[in-house]
Amino acid sequence: MVTSVAPRVESLASSGIQTIPKEYIRPQEELTNMGNVFEEEKKDEGSQVPTIDLRDIDSEDPEVRERCREELKKAAMDWGVMHLVNHGISDDLMDRVKKAGEAFFNLPVEEKEKYANDQKTGQIQGYGSKLANNTSGQLEWEDYFFHLVYPEDKRDMSIWPKTPADYTELTSVYAKQLRGLATKILSVLSLGLGLEEGRLEEEVGGLEELLLQMKINYYPKCPQPELALGVEAHTDVSALTFILHNMVPGLQLFYKGKWITAKCVPNSIVMHIGDTIEILSNGKYKSILHRGVVNKEKVRISWAVFCEPPKEKIILKPLPETVSETEAAMFPPRTFQQHIQHKLFKKTQDLQAPAK
Numbered sequence: 001m002v003t004s005v006a007p008r009v010e011s012l013a014s015s016g017i018q019t020i021p022k023e024y025i026r027p028q029e030e031l032t033n034m035g036n037v038f039e040e041e042k043k044d045e046g047s048q049v050p051t052i053d054l055r056d057i058d059s060e061d062p063e064v065r066e067r068c069r070e071e072l073k074k075a076a077m078d079w080g081v082m083h084l085v086n087h088g089i090s091d092d093l094m095d096r097v098k099k100a101g102e103a104f105f106n107l108p109v110e111e112k113e114k115y116a117n118d119q120k121t122g123q124i125q126g127y128g129s130k131l132a133n134n135t136s137g138q139l140e141w142e143d144y145f146f147h148l149v150y151p152e153d154k155r156d157m158s159i160w161p162k163t164p165a166d167y168t169e170l171t172s173v174y175a176k177q178l179r180g181l182a183t184k185i186l187s188v189l190s191l192g193l194g195l196e197e198g199r200l201e202e203e204v205g206g207l208e209e210l211l212l213q214m215k216i217n218y219y220p221k222c223p224q225p226e227l228a229l230g231v232e233a234h235t236d237v238s239a240l241t242f243i244l245h246n247m248v249p250g251l252q253l254f255y256k257g258k259w260i261t262a263k264c265v266p267n268s269i270v271m272h273i274g275d276t277i278e279i280l281s282n283g284k285y286k287s288i289l290h291r292g293v294v295n296k297e298k299v300r301i302s303w304a305v306f307c308e309p310p311k312e313k314i315i316l317k318p319l320p321e322t323v324s325e326t327e328a329a330m331f332p333p334r335t336f337q338q339h340i341q342h343k344l345f346k347k348t349q350d351l352q353a354p355a356k
C-alpha cells in the first residue's frame with residue numbers, strides 16, 4: 001500500500017479552497033514586489049535579463065566567436081542568469097520533453113503516489129512536496145518530481161515515470177544534450193577567467209562525476225498567490241542550472257535590490273550560474289537570488305536540471321588563480337554540507353534581522 005508522505009499541493013488546490021492553509025502563507029518580509037505575475041511580466045525591466053545567442057560560440061571567425069563568448073561571460077559576471085537561444089537543442093526535443101513531463105503530472109494523484117519519495121529515509125528521488133522544516137514550518141506551493149538523469153550508469157530507472165511511455169527516452173536524450181552544452185559553457189567560463197579551457201569542468205567532476213539532477217516543478221493554481229511562494233528565495237548550489245518552462249511567467253530574480261520578473265522567451269533555456277561556480281571563480285561569476293511565484297489562472301511547470309559536482313568529494317573554495325594580493329578570497333573553504341549549513345544559518349539570521 002502506498003501512503004502519502006506529504007500533503008500534495010495539487011490536491012489542496014483542486015479541493016476548491018478560497019484561502020490557503022497558514023503553512024503556505026509566507027512572512028511579510030518575503031512578500032515584497034509580489035503583484036500579479038502576468039502584469040509584472042509585461043514590465044520593461046524583465047527585458048534587462050540578458051538573452052545570449054550561442055549560434056557563434058564556435059564560429060571559425062575568431063572575432064565573431066570572441067564576441068559571442070564575451071557576451072556570455074559578461075552576463076555570467078553581471079546577472080548570473082540568462083536566456084540561452086540557439087543553444088543547439090532542438091525545439092522539437094524540448095517540446096516533447098515538456099509534453100512527457102506534463103503527461104506524467106496529468107496522471108491522477110494516486111498514480112503519481114506510486115512514485116512518492118520518502119524524505120525521512122533519504123529516498124529523495126521521486127514525486128514529492130516540501131516537508132516543513134523545523135526552523136520555519138513553511139511550505140511551498142508546488143509538487144515536484146526529482147531524479148538523477150545523467151550519467152546514465154548512476155540512474156535509478158526503477159523510479160523513472162513509466163507513463164507516458166516515451167518519458168525515459170526523451171528525458172535521456174535531453175539530459176545527454178544538456179551535458180554537452182554544460183561542457184561548452186564551462187569551457188567559455190574557464191577561458192573567461194584566464195584558465196585552461198577544461199579547468200572548471202574538471203573541478204566540478206568531469207564527465208564521470210558531474211551529476212545532472214532534474215526537478216520538474218509543478219505549481220498548481222493558487223487562490224491567494226500574493227501570499228504564497230512556489231519556490232522560496234534561494235540561490236542554486238549547483239555549478240550550472242538549465243531550466244525549461246511551460247511559458248507561464250513565475251521566475252523572479254533579485255537584481256540590484258529589486259525583484260524582476262523574467263519574461264518567457266520562446267525556445268530558450270534559462271541558465272543560472274550556481275554557487276559552485278560563484279565560489280570557484282571567487283565571486284567573479286554570480287549566483288543570483290531567485291524565487292518562483294504562483295498565480296490564480298494557470299498551472300506553471302518548470303524543468304530545472306542542476307549540474308552538480310559530487311557533493312561528498314568537493315571542497316568549495318576559490319581557485320588559486322582567481323585570488324591575488326589585490327583580490328582576497330571571498331569564501332573560506334567549505335565542504336558542500338558546510339556550505340549548505342552556512343546558507344541556512346545566514347537565512348535564519350537575515351529573518352531575525354531583516355535588511356532595512
Ligand SMILES: O=C(O)CCC(=O)C(=O)O
Pocket residue numbers: 215217231236243245250251290291292301302304
Ligand atoms: O520554476 C522556476 O523557474 C525556478 C525553479 C527553481 O529555482 C529551482 O527549482 O531551483
Ligand SMILES: [Fe+2]
Pocket residue numbers: 234235236290
Ligand atoms: Fe533555483
